[in-house]
Amino acid sequence: MQYLHAALTETLRLYPAFPVDTKLCFSDDTLPDGPSVNKGDTVSYLPYAMGRMKFIWGDDAEEYKPERWLDRDGFFRPENPFKFTAFQAGPRICLGKEFAYRQMKIFSAVLLSYFVFKLSDDKKTINYRTMINLHIDGGLHVRVFHR
Template sequence: MLNFIIAGKDSTSTAMTWFIYMLCKHPEIQNNVAVEIRKATNMRDDATNVEEFANNVSEEALEKMQYLHATLTETLRLFPVVPVDAKMCFADDVLPDGYGVKKGDMVAYQPYAMGRMKFIWGDDAHEFKPERWLDQYGHFQPKSPFKFTAFQAGQRICLGREFAYRQMKIFSSILLGCFMFKLSDESKTAKYKTMLNLHIDGGLDIHVFNRFG
């Protein structure tokens, strides 16, 4: 329970902040996400309030939001909540590339850097492209967790991964189904703050507009 409550609070809020930021930088993607959400929830055009919309966000509707899932994942590829992760060696070992490590050594990998490596993701590694996660039918296609390391991999993979996705999709569907977002200063580029989690330095200043009416 502590893992879900503590690890799932700052990490989710940080991911959602970068998600909103990227949607503001790519308004066409924001619109595509909103269209999918409203279609998945069968929301009427004459809906007038958030509560009415939230009541339509069912498990069935969330499963239909494949593009939203891809957009959240693409955000985490470029802005992983934990940008650097370290492990302690319990015994002498040899890494796959032949490098030897000793008991007590600390080995760190960097999901932030890995998400931008062209030899892993291709020449468009620095581009924000949710479509890279979709197959020809528009269905979400997960990558190996050893390639997409935002949730770790193997025996240490995040136990709250599916919970985090569900939580983010619920929040995102209500927010994007009911509101539009724009940066207060559209020329400003967000910079990260060096912390345990990848926070936006100075926070994110945005304007919010009602989609109803």
Template structure:
């Protein structure tokens, strides 16, 4: 959960009013799974939801996808984290095929700061055959 303190009275876009000194608490984990925000498939792993009709990456509002915070408190490492994610994805996915060790196992998380997968996520990685592209 993230907590913020209101420094002045304000009215949010939906009409909700907050007063100076109010604490606002939000939970990014829950927000990332809300059907109200993401649609009926909110809990499904669909990487293509981040692509436009031409297959190009489209940014969501940092206030909708709040993993890196937003506004004046946005994470200064966001762009670096995105670059690392893209580099590792290209290298790993172009070199290996990944399959879950147990495709019937339900994935659950430990309630901690970083929400690790309870018991880990065990996969088999096998080298891709033929030429790969970096």
């Protein structure tokens, strides 16, 4: 399940469920890179864009590459949650993170063992709509076949 965990994490790096996240400052503070924020200020960050930044992930940042999450022995190697922000970080890290991974793994294992999924039109461009969560514009049309 190490590779599956890496594949799911890589998917979340490129396609986070929440592509934009906003926080409200409860007190005056200074951000890690220096800017000051005041009580009542709103601070937003973009996990969708951060997952594609070359200075964070390297020159292959836009490539889907689950191997980036595996060490040389094939074991999953997590990144700092402030770098991989799909589940947030620090005191606000998602309490359901491990449960979410467990659910994704179970569903993936069961569905992929019984079915094959193919795009209905593999030539069609897939566009995303940023809302509260990430949507595929017009849906993702797939065909499902029994194995």
